[in-house]
Amino acid sequence: MLDPMELEAIELSLRVGAWSVLCSLPFGIAAAWLLARRDFPGKALVDGLVHLPLVLPPVVVGYLLLLTFGRNGPVGHWLEAWFGVTLAFTWQGAALASSVMAFPLMVRAMRLSLEAVDRRLEAAARTLGAGPLSVFATVTLPLMAPGILAGAILAFARSLGEFGATITFVSNIPGETRTLPNALYTYTQQVDGEGPALRLTVIAVVLALLALGASELLARRLKRRLAS
Amino acid sequence: MLEIAVEKRLGDFRLDVKVDFEATGIVALFGRSGSGKTSLVNLLAGLLRPDRGRIAVDGRVLFDDARGIDLPPERRRLGYVFQEGRLFPHLTVRDNLLYGRRRVPRAERAGPHFERVGIERVVGLLGIEPLLARRPSDLSGGEKQRVALGRALLAAPRLLLMDEPLAALDQPRKEEVLPFIEALRDELGIPIVYVSHSMEEILRLADTMVLMSEGRAVAHGALEDLTSRLDLRPLTGRYEAGAVISVTVAGLDLTYGLSELRFAGGTLLVPRLAAAIGSQLRLRIRARDVSLALSPPGDISIQNVLPAVVADIGEESGLGPHGGPQSGSGGDPAGGEVRPQVDVRLDLNGVPLWARITRRSLQELALAPGKPVYALIKTSAIDRFSLGRPPGRRFLPPD
Structure with missing residues (x-):
């Protein structure tokens, strides 16, 4: 039903999306916690930086990533010298581009849920002998779980659709960085590409609906558990 | 500590x-x-x-x-x-x-x-x-x-x-x-x-x-x-004001459904309590539920008539040295204004009890510390909300 090239693009998109979400999850939770619970000098700046990918043209983000994480970029050079990790023009780089682009959405959802966590429950946990870290792990995190889930799904969906930053940072290499949007773009540039482009469009819509459905289902189940 | x-x-x-x-x-x-x-x-x-x-x-x-x-x-x-x-x-x-x-x-x-x-x-x-x-x-x-x-x-x-x-x-x-x-x-x-x-x-x-x-x-x-401290009356509450006394359940009158409570100052009849004979209870008697008489009245529905001695007479709101009257409920006794009621502290064989009476009664009865009186307490003034079980008793499950 699906031809190998389509399968490859779908598999790659899912892989990039999953890794992008998994790797940015701890950072997302940390950023949400900092922004929701802490007051520190420069908070507005951090807030702005987190939200920057939302308002910058994706191409700009991609180009900044290339400058920073490219082989000759300061971080990219260091990563390659010490860990042998190359991000530019690899699928791992595509995951990084997705993470950065989806980060504001992820943090936003988590921050809202963290702000809704009843701090009086955390105080109660302290009086029951739990230290701050233990309280975070056993009370705060479970209570913000619906927000974490929402943030993760949103980020995953955003990652499936990432195009501008990806193509700028890691280009459009078949089998390596040709994700669904990249493949779709390739077809639209070909003379007889309308048919395959349409098929990919349908696939993209189905994937997006599945992600939304899954998130709705999980959110409902969580909400029932947390209802008070 | x-x-x-x-x-x-x-x-x-x-x-x-x-x-x-x-x-x-x-x-x-x-x-x-x-x-x-x-x-x-x-x-x-x-x-x-x-x-x-x-x-x-x-x-x-x-x-x-x-x-x-x-x-x-x-x-x-x-x-x-x-x-x-x-x-x-x-x-x-x-x-x-x-x-x-x-x-x-x-x-x-x-x-x-x-x-x-x-x-x-x-x-x-x-x-x-x-x-x-x-x-x-x-x-x-x-x-x-x-x-x-x-x-x-x-x-x-x-x-x-x-x-x-x-x-x-x-x-x-x-x-x-x-x-x-x-x-x-x-x-x-x-x-x-x-x-x-x-x-x-x-x-x-x-x-x-x-x-x-x-x-x-x-x-x-x-x-x-x-x-029982008058100076704390503004804090313990005006409406709630009263004495807390410890009593022992001494008997049960099945004919009329009354419990008999005994304490140093005498015996009280109250509506039947769910407490075993011999058990200790703590009872609050509000000052506003206690009336005074100079002689034991006959032909009266009140069951509890206890001999007492006037110990002290205080303003209803209390003007003790520890903290004056609180703003809000109770009100300030604004300069010279006469308060219509007074609280009389009684001594019932060593047990303090409060009676809230009008200033007019105070004068008509010529009450003063040391004067013998009779405290009248309506049976129905004591309900389950004015009862407490002091500690030390084993817990009896309700039933």
Whole structure:
């Protein structure tokens, strides 16, 4: 039903999306916690930086990533010298581009849920002998779980659709960085590409609906558990 | 022994509490809303940090700014039952109960206390066995508070703080939870600091009381003593004003459905009580339910006529040296204005009792300290809300 090239693009998109979400999850939770619970000098700046990918043209983000994480970029050079990790023009780089682009959405959802966590429950946990870290792990995190889930799904969906930053940072290499949007773009540039482009469009819509459905289902189940 | 000497500024409110008291049984922390009761309890628990001062429980220093000591809440080993329960919504009742239990430090587990207050005992005492698998969202208000009580107890605290644990419940729910608190007091031997603004609850549960007003501890001592002090009348409440006396159930009149209560000052007939003969009760008699006569009246429906001697005559609102009348309810006796009522303190063979009468009666009867009178108390003035069971009795399950 699906031809190998389509399968490859779908598999790659899912892989990039999953890794992008998994790797940015701890950072997302940390950023949400900092922004929701802490007051520190420069908070507005951090807030702005987190939200920057939302308002910058994706191409700009991609180009900044290339400058920073490219082989000759300061971080990219260091990563390659010490860990042998190359991000530019690899699928791992595509995951990084997705993470950065989806980060504001992820943090936003988590921050809202963290702000809704009843701090009086955390105080109660302290009086029951739990230290701050233990309280975070056993009370705060479970209570913000619906927000974490929402943030993760949103980020995953955003990652499936990432195009501008990806193509700028890691280009459009078949089998390596040709994700669904990249493949779709390739077809639209070909003379007889309308048919395959349409098929990919349908696939993209189905994937997006599945992600939304899954998130709705999980959110409902969580909400029932947390209802008070 | 609880040693408290703390200062804390909270916006415009200043808390400045210096009080030491023996923590045994239930100590009531009583005061109007806004008197600083909850803030004080939060300071004890470590949820609020004093600006300066010292807090020690049985010689163990929890806070001392001079020595740089400030134990975090989790290391203070004080249990806390909140007004709103604060059960963890994502955990079952069982896991809520075990939350603190699992975190009791190893050193504390060795003590006899940890074993004595075990899960089966607490679950049995609180009657929450059928709830264990449920989630807090499926519990009624009274059930939630019972689980919250159990959760705090199972963390093996050295002292239990209870911040108006019944205030959010309606009367039937209160009646449901109260016996369990009495059971804890009588069976587990954990000292409890009980915050309340309800004299009813305090009467029923506490032995001693710390009176709070405007961020200060104004007085502390035995319930009977503090409620009979005229100078504290503005704080113990005008409407609630009255005496608390200890009585023994002496008999039951089945023909008329009356219980006979005996105390040093005589015998009282009250509507039948659900208490065994010989059991000790604490009874509150409100000043406004007591009338006075110079001779024992005949042809009268009142059953309780007790000989007494006038001990003292005070203004209704009290103008003692410890804190003048509070603004708000009660009102200020504005310059020279005559108050229509006075409170007369009576001595019934050593037991104090209060009578609230009009100033006009005072003059017509020519009452003065030392004058013999008869106190008239309507039987129906004493109901189940004016009764308390002092500690020491074994808990009898309702039924």
